[in-house]
Amino acid sequence: xxxxxxATPDYAVPALEKALDILxxxxxxxxxxxxxxxxxxxxxxxxxxxxxxxxLEQRGYLVRERPAxxxxxxxxxxxxxxRHPAVRGLVQVAIAPMRRLAEAVRQSCNLGIADFGRMIVxxxxxxxxxxxxxxxxxxxxxxxGAASGRALLAFQDDAVRADWLALSDxxxxxxxxxxxxxxxxxxxxxxxxxxxxxxxxxxxxxxxFPVLRAGRALAILTIPYVxxxxxxxxxxxxxxxxxxxxxxxxxxxxxx
Numbered sequence: 597x598x599x600x601x602x603a604t605p606d607y608a609v610p611a612l613e614k615a616l617d618i619l620x621x622x623x624x625x626x627x628x629x630x631x632x633x634x635x636x637x638x639x640x641x642x643x644x645x646x647x648x649x650x651x652l653e654q655r656g657y658l659v660r661e662r663p664a665x666x667x668x669x670x671x672x673x674x675x676x677x678x679r680h681p682a683v684r685g686l687v688q689v690a691i692a693p694m695r696r697l698a699e700a701v702r703q704s705c706n707l708g709i710a711d712f713g714r715m716i717v718x719x720x721x722x723x724x725x726x727x728x729x730x731x732x733x734x735x736x737x738x739x740x741g742a743a744s745g746r747a748l749l750a751f752q753d754d755a756v757r758a759d760w761l762a763l764s765d766x767x768x769x770x771x772x773x774x775x776x777x778x779x780x781x782x783x784x785x786x787x788x789x790x791x792x793x794x795x796x797x798x799x800x801x802x803x804x805f806p807v808l809r810a811g812r813a814l815a816i817l818t819i820p821y822v823x824x825x826x827x828x829x830x831x832x833x834x835x836x837x838x839x840x841x842x843x844x845x846x847x848x849x850x851x852x
Contacts (some may be wrong), residue, residue: 628666694721697841702828713763729820739764743790743802744816750784751813805842
């Protein structure tokens with residue numbers, strides 16, 4: 597966002613600063629903004645940011661919705677970030693334990709992290725059974741409305757939780773539904789995981805376990821448990837395996 601003039605260094609690059617201001621602005625907005633709205637937010641006229649918006653769109657950092665002319669942040673920065681060693685390292689640490697978990701419980705599992713007010717899946721291990729429920733890597737889920745998102749929120753400090761909720765699906769929920777889901781967070785933290793019937797698929801129980809570092813959830817390990825007459829491992833055993841794998845990942849991150 598615009599910086600105080602006194603703090604601006606002599607080597608400032610105005611065009612770059614405009615681009616960064618725009619990216620920072622849109623990274624915190626779930627809804628798109630017009631050119632005029634963006635200009636007003638970053639303290640510049642629409643004409644001053646016209647070329648910057650055009651270049652950012654051309655390079656794939658912004659997406660423009662026509663005919664409304666609304667600009668959104670694309671997935672370009674996300675994809676760049678996930679080539680970063682920190683995220684790539686998280687997947688590398690997690691994938692082998694996740695595969696062992698999937699084999700042990702005969703169900704698929706996935707790993708998700710926060711992504712601008714949503715959850716995004718960054719790794720998945722397919723279960724060996726002939727049937728099951730899979731979630732694709734790159735898939736997005738609601739933050740408050742999904743088990744994985746609530747587990748993530750439950751293991752954050754108040755300030756981080758408030759910031760994430762402001763960007764999340766919670767803003768558009770009826771107040772009664774929002775309050776009901778928020779009231780679940782203390783119990784999730786006390787229990788150590790979230791367990792709930794999947795809101796979209798009957799017969800699926802979502803089990804979401806936090807991967808912790810210094811008491812804060814960096815990621816969520818989720819098992820979408822499918823309960824049928826063919827299920828080979830009972831739910832209680834699946835929960836024990838899931839909790840143990842999340843603890844294994846937490847220990848690996850703490851030692852990293």
